[in-house]
Amino acid sequence: MRQSFDETTDPTFAAKHLPLLRAKMAEQGLDGLLVPHEDEHQNEYLPDANERLAWISGFTGSAGAGVVLKDRAAIFADGRYTVQVRAQVDPAQFEIHALEDNGLARWLEAVPAGSVIGYDPRLHSPDALASLKQAAEKAGATLRPLDANPLDLAWGEARPAQPAAPAVPHDDRYTGESNASKRARIGAAIREKGADAAVLTAPASVAWLFNIRGGDVIRTPLPLGQAVVEADGSARLFLDPRKVTNELPGWLGDAVQLEAPEALDGALESLKGRKVLVDPAQSSAWYFDRLTAAGADVVRGMDPCTLPRATKNPVEIEGSRQAHVRDGAALSRFLHWVDTIAQDTLPDEREIAETLERFREQTGALKDLSFDTIAGAGPNGALPHYKPVGAKIRRIEKGSLLLVDGGGQYLDGTTDVTRTMAVGEPSADQRRMFTLVLKGHIAMATVRFPAGTTGHQLDALARLPLWMQGFDYDHGTGHGVGSYLGVHEGPQRIAKMVNTQPLLTGMILSNEPGYYREGHWGIRIETLQVVTPPEPIPGGERPMHGFEQLTFAPLDRRLIDAGLLTADERAYVDAYHAETLAKVGPLLDGEARAWLERACAPLN
Template sequence: MTADTAHFQHFDVTTQPSQGVTHVAALRAEMRKLGLDGFIVPHEDEHQNEYLPDANERLAWVSGFTGSAGAAIIFLDRAILFADGRYTLQSREQTDRSVFEVQDFHATSLADTVAGAAKGTVIGYDAALISPSSLATLESAAVGAGVILKSVSPNPIDLAWGPERPAQPMALIVPQPLEFSGVASADKRRHLANGLKSSNAAAALITAPSSLAWLFNIRGGDVIRSPLPLGQAILKADGTAELFIEPAKISDGLLEWLGNEVSVAGPQDVTERLTAFAGQAVLIDANLSSAYWLEAIKAAGATPIAADDPCLLPRACKNDVEIAGTQAAHIRDGALLSTFLHWVATEAQETLPTEIEVAQKLEEIRRTAGDVKDLSFDTISGFGPHGALPHYKVTVQSDLRTAPGNLLLVDSGAQYMDGTTDVTRTMAIGEPSAEHRRMFTLVLKGHIALATVKFPAGTTGTHLDVLARQFLWAEGFDYDHGTGHGVGVYLGVHEGPQRISKALNKYALQAGMIVSNEPGYYKENDFGIRIENLQFVTRAKVPAGGERPMYRFENLTWAPIDRRLIDVALLTPAERAYMDGYHARVLELVGPRVPDTVRDWLAQVCAPL
């Protein structure tokens, strides 16, 4: 796709499991030629993307599994697919169980499997697909077990895939205007160059597509769901840079936009250009880049410095223009989402659509807006027991029809030139039960606690995570995913380094960071609940006598929360006041943007509790 063409979700029949036998057999034939007993297949591609071009869907090709996180290891006599709890149903539906064992990442890891292999086993990997930090973990496991890890190129999956493998994407790269980006690329480069100097680095090798997009104020269309250009860059300590992209991707006016301080060359030229830094230090991110690039720096005679991608924190801390743009995008998206929620609350209660029909209806509403560039991820539309699977992906085979007496969970988002949205709403179909209302309200109380907290400078998302879980914990419940992830501005819907989670995170929440607020509850084989808004970090007013700088969250997402699921008796007066204020703001911001029938409904559902 070009950078201004929308991709909307399609619902194919699940990949035929019978392909697993054929594809694994073809891979094993290539493995034997290379003297391999096993081969590691990560989900990530050469750019460590979450969402991949079709040509890089190697895990999906060999296993049938199309989730956005996973891995496999193929031995000559067995094959194992690793996925986490988000993809329990999907991983089992999409794989041939006569070929693949399906294991949970949290129970058994790739490193555990390597460590459990027989001494002398030769396991191959593609260094272009594995980060240095991940490879170091695997190497440690291999050494302890007497297993041999072998880097191989070309990738044997690519050889087995053969001429049927799709071509690499060649979407045009276009400027992201200053009216949306807020800061010129030259100013960003100069700022980052000062950091390189202080680290005694002559340059940084940047391979993350989102960093390329942010640093050069460009967007692409190589990756579905995220407007990313695939390529690499070398940022030098004097603020100049070299951008390595396919010539076919250069749009009219792009070179002029980049300016004379940025030279452009093809991706095949990166390794040769690194030789200019022989005897000097080159920064590389060991988590976002690949082991291939670490070795390329060494081969060029330069000394690699493992450090964060210099774009990481500046990209996460949105400037005033980006915040204003994403606020505007969320209000427009809130009007579209409210129109959809009106449909669920009225027509859908009678027609009882399927999960696919629900997702298609929401996309149809968004498509009519005209300024949607893409979805920000495949819509999660889960009814009843499927709602209890946090990252459920509906297929033609798994599609359920809604029915009275249970809950519908819809997690969706869209890409606009001025912002990226991500919102989850849980809605009652028919009359909710007392259990539905109780559990929904416990989740809502945690959502409110996180939305309203003030916290001092230096606080991380790890410190705040308990706020969203406290009411569930008090009753003996929990959820097994993080509470919040970072979000970009017309970039990835999942963006680091900040997050709100039980897992340790070293990055303090700073002004301008966007995070989701999405506690949930999932009753296996019955129903699921999640309430998600996006919010950003801003300075908080310090009361008289206060001694420390404080921060708070400001809400971005504006769409009604199903009041039929709220047990008002479980809310404190302060929580009721918050909900009344939130809904009043929804009506104020969204009401003027929706049709009259939706506005009348909105006035009812946004009335004080």
């Protein structure tokens, strides 16, 4: 019987599957096996066929790793999944640890000396693998690359089939540039790197470059495949033939050769003696090993599609504007529901998430959610990336807060927005903390900055109001967002962690400071914004970038303590609400429209 994974994966998976895996490990002479969450494409979200970590442990989060030894096993999950991993994984079978601070590598440092631990080179980037090899060497252990993954062998016929959703053209009216033009640009970038060709393994790069989208991965419209792009812009695209529709060859053009995945190994072999660009952060170690064995000269460097994909063109930016207005109308209907019906019925988190999805579906344009909706009531809102799972699901309660974070995938753009709402009458403390978060949000929305500035350099602005009162939050302030692609997109980000990538015109980022009081409630305010071209400031000397707001949905005015805002901050809130009413209001009618007018009224 084939298996499928969801957020309530069977917690007995480990007890049933560990013996099967250990038997296959013994056949290969292994003392252990690394089980990353990442698949052959280094995806954040995976098709069921590639959910190896879920199969062995039951954990379905998007960031984690596992190690299975002969007599013990451990799983590592990041802070987003603290609650979920303990709900899904049997602690009698797996030790549960934090992924942060090199948790997996530090654990490997203590494995028995002489241990031989296998790894599938298709599932690990060389950068990630390097630190794990160092940790194993410190313990006197050895990491061995494997041709056959013992977990896949143990999974056997129960493993779901690889996805084969059609790869479809993504029209130039959404992309703003033809795939031929993009290939010419990328070919020039390959030449500038001193390479003859580039191997693309990131599905987002494949989707962006060839202007195609797919359905192989939940929440992200990706076709799983690879490509070899020549410096002249011609390319070989490797897709499962089942994904190739009749219109696809004509869409791609004569300079793109469609081939089956089985031909990829031979294609890499044919690069012998040539300089080949590969990204060590996005491509697995297998590509580097295979190209080196073939006699190619490997050039390590950033995927040449990464920056062009991140810097949206005018058509993509306009599409994002339209997607956000449409999404803002759906979200406003949802907020109206929370502020009226839900205040009386006090629904649980699952119903809240389903209601928001239903309003998005009613737009008639939703292709998928951009990620699983986070709906945190009361104490669950204090878990920054909580999902309604099993017994942890709560109903909203009077006197508490509701935090909802969700987004949609539309043909013209990807959305991601968080709003925090009062249930009943908020306390003075809740209003104070919400307003401190709002002050940081406004600072990030209104900042001006010179060319060359990174998100790391801006991060403190969003935290300063909280810092001055002795508070902080432990997640990043902003992540990049794709154009009908991934809701998490690099290389740009706004975070404490050092990031050397300057913010460039056209990059879309989230602005999402927060505050979380463990055991009580959480607060986060998130909108998406796009970097604007540098412009002079009257009386200034240097042109400055800024941010244009893309997300429009009202803030809960009951949670704003206007006395804590400066005159400029009050003016920003009033202007933002006026623009929200002007853009979103025409898409609403009846009670929802009347509610939006009240919600967007000037602060008292």
